[in-house]
Amino acid sequence: MAHITIQNVRKSYAKTEVVHGVSLEVQSGEFVVILGPSGCGKSTLLRMIAGLESITGGEISIAGKVVNDLEPHERGCAMVFQNYALYPHMTVADNIGYGLKVAGLPRAERVAKVAAVAASVGLTEFLDRRPGQLSGGQRQRVAMARAIVREPAVFLFDEPLSNLDAKLRVQMRHEIRRIHNQISATSVFVTHDQAEGMTLADRLVVMNKGVIEQVGTPEEIYHAPASVYVGGFIGSPAMNFLGGMVAPRQTCVALEDGSRIEIPQALATAHAGRLVQIGLRPEALSLVSAGMGAFDATFDFVEELGPARLYHFRFEDLMIAVLSADKPPVQVGQPMGLKIAPEAVHLFAADTGKRLEAPQKAVQAVMA
Amino acid sequence: MRRAYFKNNWVSALMVAPQLLIIFIFFYWPTSQAMYWAFTLEQPWGGGNTWVGFDNFRDILSDSLYWYSIQVSVVYALGSTVLAVGMAIILAVFVDRQMRGFKAYKIGLIWPYAIAAPAVGLAFRFIFNPTAGIMLYVNHVFPGVWDPSTSGNDAMIMVIVAGAWKQVAYNFIFFLAGLQSIPRSLLEAGAIDGARALRRMRDIQLPLLAPTFFFVLVINITDSFTDSFGIVDTMTGGGPARATNLMVFKIFNDGFQGLDYSGAAAQSIILMFLVVALTFVQFRYIERKVHYT
Amino acid sequence: MIERTPLLNIMTHLILLSGLILMLFPMYLVFVAASLTLKEVSAIPPHILPGDQLWVNVEAAWVKAKFGEKFLNTFIVAFGVVVGKITLACITAFGIVFFNHRLRMPIFWCVFITLMLPLEVRIVPTYAVAANALQPFQVLMDVTGLTWLIGMVSGVEVALEWNLLNSYTGLIMPLVATATGTFLYRQFFLTIPDELVEASKMDGAGPVRFLCQILVPLSVTNIAALATIMFVYSWNQYLWPLLVVTDQSYGMVAVELGRLVPKITATGGEVAKWNIAMAGTLIVMIPPILVVIFMQRWFVRGLINTDK
Numbered sequence: 001m002a003h004i005t006i007q008n009v010r011k012s013y014a015k016t017e018v019v020h021g022v023s024l025e026v027q028s029g030e031f032v033v034i035l036g037p038s039g040c041g042k043s044t045l046l047r048m049i050a051g052l053e054s055i056t057g058g059e060i061s062i063a064g065k066v067v068n069d070l071e072p073h074e075r076g077c078a079m080v081f082q083n084y085a086l087y088p089h090m091t092v093a094d095n096i097g098y099g100l101k102v103a104g105l106p107r108a109e110r111v112a113k114v115a116a117v118a119a120s121v122g123l124t125e126f127l128d129r130r131p132g133q134l135s136g137g138q139r140q141r142v143a144m145a146r147a148i149v150r151e152p153a154v155f156l157f158d159e160p161l162s163n164l165d166a167k168l169r170v171q172m173r174h175e176i177r178r179i180h181n182q183i184s185a186t187s188v189f190v191t192h193d194q195a196e197g198m199t200l201a202d203r204l205v206v207m208n209k210g211v212i213e214q215v216g217t218p219e220e221i222y223h224a225p226a227s228v229y230v231g232g233f234i235g236s237p238a239m240n241f242l243g244g245m246v247a248p249r250q251t252c253v254a255l256e257d258g259s260r261i262e263i264p265q266a267l268a269t270a271h272a273g274r275l276v277q278i279g280l281r282p283e284a285l286s287l288v289s290a291g292m293g294a295f296d297a298t299f300d301f302v303e304e305l306g307p308a309r310l311y312h313f314r315f316e317d318l319m320i321a322v323l324s325a326d327k328p329p330v331q332v333g334q335p336m337g338l339k340i341a342p343e344a345v346h347l348f349a350a351d352t353g354k355r356l357e358a359p360q361k362a363v364q365a366v367m368a
Numbered sequence: 369m370r371r372a373y374f375k376n377n378w379v380s381a382l383m384v385a386p387q388l389l390i391i392f393i394f395f396y397w398p399t400s401q402a403m404y405w406a407f408t409l410e411q412p413w414g415g416g417n418t419w420v421g422f423d424n425f426r427d428i429l430s431d432s433l434y435w436y437s438i439q440v441s442v443v444y445a446l447g448s449t450v451l452a453v454g455m456a457i458i459l460a461v462f463v464d465r466q467m468r469g470f471k472a473y474k475i476g477l478i479w480p481y482a483i484a485a486p487a488v489g490l491a492f493r494f495i496f497n498p499t500a501g502i503m504l505y506v507n508h509v510f511p512g513v514w515d516p517s518t519s520g521n522d523a524m525i526m527v528i529v530a531g532a533w534k535q536v537a538y539n540f541i542f543f544l545a546g547l548q549s550i551p552r553s554l555l556e557a558g559a560i561d562g563a564r565a566l567r568r569m570r571d572i573q574l575p576l577l578a579p580t581f582f583f584v585l586v587i588n589i590t591d592s593f594t595d596s597f598g599i600v601d602t603m604t605g606g607g608p609a610r611a612t613n614l615m616v617f618k619i620f621n622d623g624f625q626g627l628d629y630s631g632a633a634a635q636s637i638i639l640m641f642l643v644v645a646l647t648f649v650q651f652r653y654i655e656r657k658v659h660y661t
Numbered sequence: 662m663i664e665r666t667p668l669l670n671i672m673t674h675l676i677l678l679s680g681l682i683l684m685l686f687p688m689y690l691v692f693v694a695a696s697l698t699l700k701e702v703s704a705i706p707p708h709i710l711p712g713d714q715l716w717v718n719v720e721a722a723w724v725k726a727k728f729g730e731k732f733l734n735t736f737i738v739a740f741g742v743v744v745g746k747i748t749l750a751c752i753t754a755f756g757i758v759f760f761n762h763r764l765r766m767p768i769f770w771c772v773f774i775t776l777m778l779p780l781e782v783r784i785v786p787t788y789a790v791a792a793n794a795l796q797p798f799q800v801l802m803d804v805t806g807l808t809w810l811i812g813m814v815s816g817v818e819v820a821l822e823w824n825l826l827n828s829y830t831g832l833i834m835p836l837v838a839t840a841t842g843t844f845l846y847r848q849f850f851l852t853i854p855d856e857l858v859e860a861s862k863m864d865g866a867g868p869v870r871f872l873c874q875i876l877v878p879l880s881v882t883n884i885a886a887l888a889t890i891m892f893v894y895s896w897n898q899y900l901w902p903l904l905v906v907t908d909q910s911y912g913m914v915a916v917e918l919g920r921l922v923p924k925i926t927a928t929g930g931e932v933a934k935w936n937i938a939m940a941g942t943l944i945v946m947i948p949p950i951l952v953v954i955f956m957q958r959w960f961v962r963g964l965i966n967t968d969k
Binding site for chain 1: 558
């Protein structure tokens with residue numbers, strides 16, 4: 001278990017800066033997921049913690065000690081790589097035990113530890129095989145066993161599940177979380193899959209283009225995304241966005257075609273006259289007859305999801321998705337009314353993309 | 369399993385015909401001719417060849433000069449291979465660390481491949497010449513210590529150094545490529561596991577380089593039997609006193625200077641078998657060693 | 662990766678530098694020698710720094726060995742080998758990979774076996790063939806009685822002869838007769854997905870069109886790689902041209918280099934003009950070196966793919 005402090009860390013390759021002054025605190029024993037699209041800098045950040053990349057500016061401390069200049073093995077971290085990075089010429093047992101061997105642990109002890117860890121991840125019968133003879137899921141477990149056996153203070157995961165098929169991925173997610181709880185390590189997990197991030201994280205760190213957009217629990221981030229980017233990235237199906245302007249006297253936001261969406265009074269007063277991006281989650285929208293809702297849109301096509309349907313509507317030149325468990329029948333080309341509760345409307349400044357809040361209710365109570 | 373083919377079989381015949389024709393005329397026919405000559409003897413006054421069975425082979429194999437030639441070839445093969453492979457692998461492993469100047473080192477170590485055997489031969493003959501250049505100076509300080517035109521050992525050393533020098537670039541290319549095909553994440557995992565640079569070389573890079581290593585080893589040995597002609601011809605002419613009379617050179621000498629076609633043919637056959645055997649070993653061994661991933 | 666290994670880093674540079682020096686020093690000495698006068702070359706202590714005679718010596722070497730003519734010949738031969746090898750390799754591999762008939766594997770093995778025996782090992786009989794390239798056919802005809810038959814019927818004595826000595830064809834053909842390129846092309850063609858063949862069939866393309874309009878453009882990098890290696894290989898040919906060419910107007914550069922200095926075994930007391938010889942060596946080395954350096958990426962690729 002170790003506390004990780006990342007202070008104003010920058011990374012540049014030649015003249016290009018890829019990580020711009022990132023700061024983060026990871027509590028001891030926490031499972032933090034760094035989430036973001038390809039190229040956002042999340043893997044670079046992880047590798048800087050591991051010592052695989054040098055730190056151009058700022059400081060990283062693990063368990064209170066500044067580790068900027070320490071070599072990877074001096075930092076007390078273990079890492080699970082995206083493509084597992086198993087030594088192809090060694091058996092599973094040797095792969096798992098390699099770190100212990102380098103550390104000089106006597107053979108008997110090593111074998112015992114390896115056996116124990118292999119048992120805990122279900123690899124006992126594979127100890128004499130080579131990685132080339134294992135399936136993807138099994139290799140994954142070898143990679144994890146290799147990390148676990150070193151009893152590290154910090155566990156690092158670099159998109160370890162992205163090479164697995166969907167079903168295996170879900171299974172392994174639970175494995176990883178279970179092991180984390182069992183060993184009470186501090187874990188930093190990098191992924192681009194928002195569902196993975198939401199289910200695994202104690203806290204979520206959303207990154208984009210080398211900066212952190214938001215840090216919070218999955219609930220916080222889902223209910224109060226700090227920017228258009230986060231709002232659009234988290235949650236599936238994705239949030240809908242419309243442009244509009246806050247009309248203070250009518251306690252609503254006015255859309256271009258004149259329709260109005262109601263918002264809480266305090267929010268309207270605080271940002272009167274502002275141009276905004278309106279975020280509407282498909283699951284928060286409901287369908288009513290044309291003219292009866294906040295605004296009208298024309299039905300285009302539907303996706304059958306099983307427990308619910310995802311209806312796609314055309315509004316001006318945008319597509320709006322509505323998730324409905326009621327499954328009302330709709331005709332193509334038919335206009336319908338879309339309704340949403342005022343508290344469920346997310347507002348973001350049109351120029352900066354940042355979330356707009358009502359000042360007194362800075363952190364609104366989380367929806368039950 | 370490929371399943372998509374074209375139908376026109378006569379087109380396919382047309383496609384392979386030219387190469388087949390050429391290799392028939394310039395490979396299979398000469399090889400069978402060699403067989404023919406090896407088992408016959410040309411009549412001294414013309415009129416064709418008479419069958420003599422294994423006589424030619426017996427003559428050769430009982431010729432101490434031939435055995436000496438084999439011995440010389442083996443010494444050359446071992447000497448130049450050890451030098452060339454050893455140097456190349458050390459250089460490749462350190463160039464692979466990709467420190468500053470890596471590109472320059474890479475180019476600097478690759479371009480000697482382009483140099484022709486006679487050029488290498490001449491260059492080293494000059495360098496090792498006891499009457500000019502560096503060696504002249506050495507001989508001045510330690511009189512008579514170096515003279516490849518009289519000392520068989522000196523001549524052999526000279527030829528081995530030249531041959532090895534020529535091969536290093538080739539080996540280096542293969543070793544470097546082999547090293548660079550090892551995924552970087554393996555080395556990073558090793559670093560995280562606590563292995564430092566030299567340890568990683570020992571535990572990860574060299575074992576994974578093993579298939580390439582054996583491949584290069586066999587190629588070097590095979591090439592040292594066949595490729596050495598240019599070097600020997602320009603440096604020592606097989607001397608002094610046949611100290612550097614490598615097998616391939618002896619064949620050339622006997623056949624074209626001595627006009628002993630049958631003898632040369634028989635020697636060629638033996639050399640062919642040797643080379644084929646070595647190539648076979650290479651294929652067999654590589655098959656077994658290669659599949660880790 | 663963060664690594665504090667100052668000692669190892671110094672050692673790395675030391676090893677690499679000494680390796681580089683070991684490899685380059687001989688050539689440096691050649692360069693120096695090529696720029697000295699005859700007297701300076703045999704001086705004690707030896708000159709380590711270059712002199713000023715470089716161009717004088719180069720010119721002398723050029724004239725003495727008639728390099729102008731030899732360069733031309735070697736270029737022609739190299740060009741012939743490159744074009745010949747690439748074309749043959751391409752169409753042969755095509756015939757083996759994209760058609761399914763019983764002879765496919767036997768033909769492949771026939772071609773593959775030629776990899777095992779480089780030219781040096783079969784020089785004696787190959788030379789005989791070069792003297793009369795049609796001899797195999799003559800022998801076949803004799804053996805099967807065809808010659809006798811033709812003689813009986815028409816009174817014409819069939820004597821096939823095609824002398825390849827002292828000709829470009831004789832220089833080029835045997836060099837083209839091995840399987841290196843075919844192997845490379847075969848491996849490459851095997852990676853072409855079935856779907857591509859099927860799609861072009863649906864588009865109505867026959868095999869030849871498929872070859873010319875789809876496969877060849879796709880194999881441009883292969884062509885570059887093979888061309889580089891073959892150029893260096895044929896430029897540096899020594900043994901074969903030595904045998905096949907007695908008329909020096911067909912001579913090739915590597916052989917000519919051998920003549921610049923009298924052989925150790927030669928009698929006659931001619932003094933070796935090392936400075937001129939080294940200048941000649943430099944001249945001969947330049948084209949393949951240029952090719953290797955500029956085409957470095959393709960060249961390395963090609964080497965690894967052909968020999969594996």
